[in-house]
Amino acid sequence: MKEVMGLRFIPNGTIFYYEKGNQSYQLNEKLIVQHGENEEIAKVVIYSKKCHEQDAAYASDNIIRKAEDADLIKEEKNKIEAAQALRIAKERARENKLEMKIIKAQYSFDRQKLTFLFSAAGRVDFRVLVRELASIFRTRIELRQIGARDEAKILGGIGPCGRPxxxxxxxxxxxxxxxxxxxxxxxxxxxxxxxxxxxxxxxxxxxxxxAYEELKRSLPDYGEKIDTPEGQGKVIGLNILSQIVTVRFFKDNKTADYTWEELKGELV
Structure with missing residues (x-):
């Protein structure tokens, strides 16, 4: 087994696992990391997790250092300028009549790449837009299409339950x-x-x-014949959480509810 920690590069984003190595890190601490071709700033969201040696994880060598005050200032500057870039990109997408919704912009920490996340109903030919954005921001531009779930994850909101x-x-x-x-x-x-x-x-x-699957395994199936204290019938309903079985009797077509404890061992 090896010890890894989980890092996030954007709030609510995917968690990437890195080997911890010999260094000591704290939960919510920010690190400068070599991620792919770029330097990025990441937040420790999972302090420690054990996984098998063969499980994928980035090597600890990719962790450059703990973020310093100057790094945090640079991060804030990148966020402000990314928000400005997002407004410009949305305007250019409208001008080019592209059927796409640009959701988020993010600079890599080293500012060598500016990524735009967007959603769209289908494929979008954004080659002209990429060229325009590259000429404006003078850095490598990446447009990445995301699905509906990822869009909700990034934007946030309130669910049908009334909670975030x-x-x-x-x-x-x-x-x-x-x-x-x-x-x-x-x-x-x-x-x-x-x-x-x-x-x-x-x-x-x-x-x-x-939990539902486990509870359901102990109950009879829909349509199953079963003996009850009032006679034989067929299972027509199940309340899995309360372990209640609804039976329709063959003799008079009436129904009755029983706890599964009352009916155990009565299957035909």
């Missing part, structure tokens, strides 16, 4: 979410009720899915 979005507060990476999870949890399959502001299935469907 999970993706923009504590979720490191997106986990797969399926409609089967909603079915297993007995939720309405109305897309408006199980979708987040990104228009995709809510990430929180995944949070309790394992």
């Amino acid at each position: 979005l999970c993706c923009s507060t504590f979720l490191g990476d997106f986990m797969p979410v399926s409609i089967k999870m909603a079915k297993d949890q007995g939720l309405s399959l109305n897309s408006a009720k199980i979708s987040g502001i990104c228009g995709r299935l809510m990430c929180c469907l995944n949070f309790e899915n394992e």
